[in-house]
Amino acid sequence: MSYFLIFFSAAIVNNFVLAYFLGICPFVGVSKRVSSAVSMGMAVTFVMLITAVVTWLIYHLILVPFDVVILQYVSFILVIASLVQLVEMFIRKVSKPLYDTLGIFLPLITTNCAILGLALFSVLRDYSFMESVVFGLGAGAGFTLALVIMAGIREELELAPVPKYFQGAAITMIVAGGLALAFMGFAGMI
Amino acid sequence: MSSTATLKTEFIKGIWKENPVMASLLGLCPTLAVTNAANNGLAMGLATTFVLLSSSLMISALRNFIPHQVRIAGYIVIIATFVTVADRFLAAYFPVISASLGPYIPLIVVNCLILGRQEAFSSRNGIGRSLLDSLGMGIGFIIVLVVLGIIREILGSGSIFGIAILGDWFTPWMVMILPPGAFLTLGILIALANWYNDPSRSKEGRAVS
Numbered sequence: 459m460s461y462f463l464i465f466f467s468a469a470i471v472n473n474f475v476l477a478y479f480l481g482i483c484p485f486v487g488v489s490k491r492v493s494s495a496v497s498m499g500m501a502v503t504f505v506m507l508i509t510a511v512v513t514w515l516i517y518h519l520i521l522v523p524f525d526v527v528i529l530q531y532v533s534f535i536l537v538i539a540s541l542v543q544l545v546e547m548f549i550r551k552v553s554k555p556l557y558d559t560l561g562i563f564l565p566l567i568t569t570n571c572a573i574l575g576l577a578l579f580s581v582l583r584d585y586s587f588m589e590s591v592v593f594g595l596g597a598g599a600g601f602t603l604a605l606v607i608m609a610g611i612r613e614e615l616e617l618a619p620v621p622k623y624f625q626g627a628a629i630t631m632i633v634a635g636g637l638a639l640a641f642m643g644f645a646g647m648i
Numbered sequence: 649m650s651s652t653a654t655l656k657t658e659f660i661k662g663i664w665k666e667n668p669v670m671a672s673l674l675g676l677c678p679t680l681a682v683t684n685a686a687n688n689g690l691a692m693g694l695a696t697t698f699v700l701l702s703s704s705l706m707i708s709a710l711r712n713f714i715p716h717q718v719r720i721a722g723y724i725v726i727i728a729t730f731v732t733v734a735d736r737f738l739a740a741y742f743p744v745i746s747a748s749l750g751p752y753i754p755l756i757v758v759n760c761l762i763l764g765r766q767e768a769f770s771s772r773n774g775i776g777r778s779l780l781d782s783l784g785m786g787i788g789f790i791i792v793l794v795v796l797g798i799i800r801e802i803l804g805s806g807s808i809f810g811i812a813i814l815g816d817w818f819t820p821w822m823v824m825i826l827p828p829g830a831f832l833t834l835g836i837l838i839a840l841a842n843w844y845n846d847p848s849r850s851k852e853g854r855a856v857s
Contacts, residue, residue: 477827479681483760486673528736531754532728539721571677571758578751623842624835627673631835638828 461592464585468596471647474572475604476638481572485605486630495609496602503598505567506576508541510594513577514587534577542568572601607637658777662784668761669792670841675761679793680830681752686809689797690790691745695734695753697786700762701779702730708770708778723766728757761789792837799833800824 474480481502488498513534521527546564550557567573576597580590611633620629668674678696683689703726707714714722735753738746746753756762765785770778798808804824806814823829 479677479827479830480755482676482680483673486676528732531732531735531757532725535724535728535757536721539724569758569760569763571755574758575751575755578754582751621839623839623846625842628835628839628842631831631838635828635831635835638826638831639823642826642828 461588464589464592465596465599466647468593469600469603470641471644473600473604473641474575474597475601476634476641478575480575481570481601484566484570485608485634486627489605489608489630490612492606492609492613495605499598499602499605501564502567502570502572502601503595505538505542505545505573506594506598506601507591508545509538509573509577510580510590511587512537512541514580514585514590517581518587530581534574538573538577539568572597604637608634611637655777655780659780659784662781662786662788663791664788666785667788667792668764668785669789670838672764674764675759675789676834677755678752678759679789679796680827680834682749683793683796683800683830683833684804684825685801686794686797687745688748689793691738691742692749692752693786693790693793695738695749696756696759696762696789697783698734699727699730699756700765700782700786702733703727703762703766704770704778704782705775706730707766708773708775711771714771719771720763720767723763723771724757727762727766731756761785796830796833796837800829804829 468474472478475482475485484498484502489495516533516537517527517530521530521533542564546557549564576594580593585593608630612630615629615633624632662668664670666672669676669679675696678692682692703723706726707723710722731754734756735746738749738753765782769781773781801807801809802814803821804826806812806818806820821829824833
């Protein structure tokens, strides 16, 4: 499969949030403001990219040669948890302003199912190294896209007369349903 | 989490008052992803409850031995181990269900519901109390998953647990078994729960914060 197809499929057609339901927690939690949605999206894309590289190397250079594929969940999640920690320390050293913007979101990325989902899907689909990297980029772009659109809608929603019982989480789900419906329109493209 | 709470309340609270999905919006990813049929919802709920129970047992037993600084990493390793057990078990004995749930079984590792209960409850309470708490939360989770699965399966395929109940006159709403149906159904269920818990409607007072 060509790299462009993988990228396009991960970002739009099989959007991680709206088609695979991965990363719903930050999608509901951090989508109140467009600015924080952009920061969160960038942080997740960054971690996804590194995760794609590192988990591919671990799976193909360590787990498969030593025949311990059964340990993949344990090793992947440990690697992701320590990667997030490293990224957090690195950003704090290099760029204090960026760290302050992302601050609270960074530790949360560990339990973002989109990251582990990315690693699992690359293994499941038997991607090559470059394909995994492109897949990671595409998934990150798709996540950012969904998050930013959602934040834009929710900023408008604050001014809308939402029925009493639908306020909060319920209307967020309904809006996400509408978005998912819209993204389904891309389904025939690949 | 006060020690005065009776064992019964520890068990009951997960089912409705602090229901992981409806009240705290935890574990949404599997809730939405696998409930296109009641069977899948039930299997996912049972697998999650198994992992929740076993890791609660382990973590509440080890709570005085795990150093505070590395506790999260410790919990994650314990949870991931039990998820591997559940995944291999399903793959060996229920290959059909295992295939239809796909990567959502390993994703139980990052289900916030499980890590949340360990951090908030099992790491501070004894084994018995933690098991009761996990059992309540697990049952609450299973109920939501099965209810969602039943609603989506009836409307989307005209059947319950794979048995056709609606006749030929019924045109299935394809959208209900596709991703948008999951979001819409859960949104309506949450709104219904808000209505049920509304203090101005019932004299019990608000249960959902």
